[in-house]
Amino acid sequence: MTDSTWQATACILCSENCGLEVKTSGRGITAVRGDAQHPHSQGYLCQKAARLDHYQSHTDRLDSPLRRRPDGSFERISWDTALREIAQKLKAIRDAHGGSAIAYYGGGGQGNHLGGVYGSSLRAALRTPYVYSALAQEKTGDFWVNGELFGRQTCHVTTGVADADYVIFLGTNPWQSHGFPRARKVLKALSSDPKRTMVVIDPRVTETAKLADVHLRVRPGTDAFLLAALLGVVAQEGLEARRFLDERTTGHDEVLAALREVPVEAFARRAGVPLEDVQRVARGLAAARAATVRADLGIQQSYHSTLNSYLEKLLFLVTGHFGRRGTNNLHTFLLPLIGHSPSPEESSKVPLTPVTKMRPIGKLYPPNVLPLEIDTDAPERVRAVIVDSANPLVSAADTRGYERAFERLELSVTIDVALSETAQRSQYVLPAASQFEKGEATFFSLGFPDNGFHFRRPLFTPLPGTLPEPEIYRRLLVELGALPDRFPALEAAARLQRRFPRSRAFGLALTAALKARPKWAPMAAVIVYATLGRALPKGTESAAVLWAASQAYAKKHAAAVRRAGIRDAGAGLGDALFERMLEGEHGITLSEHEQDDVWSLLRTEDHRIHLAIPSMLDELRALADEPLPNDAEFPLSLMAGERRAYNANTIYRDPAWRRVDPDGAARVHPDDAARLGLRDGDRVAVESRTGAVEATVEVNDGMLPGVLSLPHGYGLSHAGADGVRVQSGPRINELTAADHCDPLTKTPFHKTVPVRLRVI
Numbered sequence: 001m002t003d004s005t006w007q008a009t010a011c012i013l014c015s016e017n018c019g020l021e022v023k024t025s026g027r028g029i030t031a032v033r034g035d036a037q038h039p040h041s042q043g044y045l046c047q048k049a050a051r052l053d054h055y056q057s058h059t060d061r062l063d064s065p066l067r068r069r070p071d072g073s074f075e076r077i078s079w080d081t082a083l084r085e086i087a088q089k090l091k092a093i094r095d096a097h098g099g100s101a102i103a104y105y106g107g108g109g110q111g112n113h114l115g116g117v118y119g120s121s122l123r124a125a126l127r128t129p130y131v132y133s134a135l136a137q138e139k140t141g142d143f144w145v146n147g148e149l150f151g152r153q154t155c156h157v158t159t160g161v162a163d164a165d166y167v168i169f170l171g172t173n174p175w176q177s178h179g180f181p182r183a184r185k186v187l188k189a190l191s192s193d194p195k196r197t198m199v200v201i202d203p204r205v206t207e208t209a210k211l212a213d214v215h216l217r218v219r220p221g222t223d224a225f226l227l228a229a230l231l232g233v234v235a236q237e238g239l240e241a242r243r244f245l246d247e248r249t250t251g252h253d254e255v256l257a258a259l260r261e262v263p264v265e266a267f268a269r270r271a272g273v274p275l276e277d278v279q280r281v282a283r284g285l286a287a288a289r290a291a292t293v294r295a296d297l298g299i300q301q302s303y304h305s306t307l308n309s310y311l312e313k314l315l316f317l318v319t320g321h322f323g324r325r326g327t328n329n330l331h332t333f334l335l336p337l338i339g340h341s342p343s344p345e346e347s348s349k350v351p352l353t354p355v356t357k358m359r360p361i362g363k364l365y366p367p368n369v370l371p372l373e374i375d376t377d378a379p380e381r382v383r384a385v386i387v388d389s390a391n392p393l394v395s396a397a398d399t400r401g402y403e404r405a406f407e408r409l410e411l412s413v414t415i416d417v418a419l420s421e422t423a424q425r426s427q428y429v430l431p432a433a434s435q436f437e438k439g440e441a442t443f444f445s446l447g448f449p450d451n452g453f454h455f456r457r458p459l460f461t462p463l464p465g466t467l468p469e470p471e472i473y474r475r476l477l478v479e480l481g482a483l484p485d486r487f488p489a490l491e492a493a494a495r496l497q498r499r500f501p502r503s504r505a506f507g508l509a510l511t512a513a514l515k516a517r518p519k520w521a522p523m524a525a526v527i528v529y530a531t532l533g534r535a536l537p538k539g540t541e542s543a544a545v546l547w548a549a550s551q552a553y554a555k556k557h558a559a560a561v562r563r564a565g566i567r568d569a570g571a572g573l574g575d576a577l578f579e580r581m582l583e584g585e586h587g588i589t590l591s592e593h594e595q596d597d598v599w600s601l602l603r604t605e606d607h608r609i610h611l612a613i614p615s616m617l618d619e620l621r622a623l624a625d626e627p628l629p630n631d632a633e634f635p636l637s638l639m640a641g642e643r644r645a646y647n648a649n650t651i652y653r654d655p656a657w658r659r660v661d662p663d664g665a666a667r668v669h670p671d672d673a674a675r676l677g678l679r680d681g682d683r684v685a686v687e688s689r690t691g692a693v694e695a696t697v698e699v700n701d702g703m704l705p706g707v708l709s710l711p712h713g714y715g716l717s718h719a720g721a722d723g724v725r726v727q728s729g730p731r732i733n734e735l736t737a738a739d740h741c742d743p744l745t746k747t748p749f750h751k752t753v754p755v756r757l758r759v760i
Ligand SMILES: Nc1nc2c(c(=O)[nH]1)N[C@H]1C(S)=C(S)[C@@H](COP(=O)(O)OP(=O)(O)OC[C@H]3O[C@@H](n4cnc5c(=O)[nH]c(N)nc54)[C@H](O)[C@@H]3O)O[C@H]1N2
Pocket: 014, 015, 138, 170, 171, 172, 173, 174, 176, 177, 178, 179, 201, 202, 203, 204, 206, 218, 219, 220, 221, 222, 223, 296, 297, 298, 299, 302, 639, 641, 642, 643, 644, 645, 646, 647, 648, 649, 712, 713, 751, 752
């Protein structure tokens, strides 16, 4: 059945979630274009979105719950059997060993965060706080620094790329990875404007670097030295923003004193960047009208990860580029992706992981420690793992370690749309409806002063045999005996409220129900889904939790919500916001803040930014004595996980989606290639201390000598029409080690993996 009308949805491949319009035929997506009515992407899209049918329709789509047999093969079982058996096993493990024996991994990828909210109800019933997430192998250093500077780890920083006159891209290649709205258009405008300056700090000559006014080709893993040198020039030449520092910060004297001690010349040399370039950027940044720094994995997944995040923030704070248009800012969250985990001084009640005693950051636990929590004889070990919307057996460090750990689990359950590598090694696989077969949204609504949100209506009914995650979690809670199947009084109140919004019947009934049964409160998300959800238009049931989020957001940011044109029609501003979300098929502007609101988002008690972080200043001072890395056995440095034109995490499984780079080539500098006698297309083994992968060589003069790059998101095995599984490209986490990581956050140093090449 072909539908020739354009329907609104969004792209699910990166955190930009560009608004799209698509045409469908049967269960497939046949045409894709950018949605000009989308308030933030405004018609923009990149080449990856055109291929979305490779996500929606492929041979690895699941359409039945699966149970693994002892020989590793799967049998199809009914939903009732699957959920009953899983609930029985979870209950037995929880009752015998406590909730700490159960871990949850994921809860949402690049396009789907609604399911994860309902997952929190299941975790409450299982009494486990242990959420492992991809974010805790990239951004927890950033979150931790935010907590120290701004008072809470939820104080997340935005960038002002589109409005800045001086932009520093630090360890990021937005031409490929995006990371802000309409990235390529904004980059081109920035690059072609002689009055604006674009600086790229990246060892490679990336597509973004080619557009830059200044490219600092930092040696991999030495950003801490380079950033310290930049800040050293600012402090030593007296270029700091005195007034801003006096008015808005504490601890600046201590920070400036430490920066005055930085041996700028030696650090610039260590980073491989000419001193004049360091001085030029430091002076340009300080003199700019409005500057912004946008950083990503290049500094977060390499040496001194947490210190890098601190120095990155000092760069814009010491120069006063914060809290104005075109600079870095804080923003509001409709629903925060993360929480705040207090420090040991603030609270002794934070749950550490049972075996390695890892502290959460942002309420998240790092994937790097999970195998150690499982693969041990310690009685307190993790015995059950539930994975939702993640593929850690490909994406987490140390693939083999994960595989071994999964074999030891008493229970492993993966909820996915596809038979992912993680699903292939799980005891139970639960098939989810795809992101175009259910109401979905992400909480990547991170804008300031304007913030957007997009609830996407389904394009299709769920593929037969699949269920949306909220329904999976609800049924599991019923099987666990934690919640009843039906809530007659609340369901009636929800229907009443939908007919008579001003009655506020649902809110009142819910408050009364939770008061009568306080045990239900932590499972409120699923209760709202099971009651209000049933009263919502078909296909939008999963939006139920947005009703609660809207109430809280509208209460907290009433003026900003009203400024976005949302009017209280008598039912309350929160209800009006919720209705706008349900109706706003092209996405909505949720709030419009005034610039000065940023100061009220600071969460320190004195409403100042606390610039001095003692442990970070110690690490900064210790840099001068750090020995040079020297690994004779593995002399090359591998960037394990570059974003390219044709990778999109592990969301597309069928390699046929790629137009170029089918093998995910190993990029090698011409000198290294010449030394080893390598040419384009030759096959090599890339070997690390942990493992080896094979790859096809691409001689690339954008690399630095001694540095290699392999792409992220390759190495998936996909069954062709004949059912035979073929792996395409290197599975790079076979090379990475769990202990090659930041000591505080356990963020892996994926961008600096010591390797060697062997010709095969
Ligand atoms: N096409 C595509 N886009 C994506 C994704 C995808 O899979 N494909 N994934 C999305 C996700 S989940 C994320 S987190 C983002 C990540 O987005 P980015 O962080 O921008 O992507 P990467 O290519 O991993 O790394 C960025 C740059 O860091 C550089 N780099 C490597 N080592 C160092 C170093 O030591 N110092 C510095 N300064 N730079 C270094 C690399 O050369 C690379 O150009 O991308 C998102 N967008």
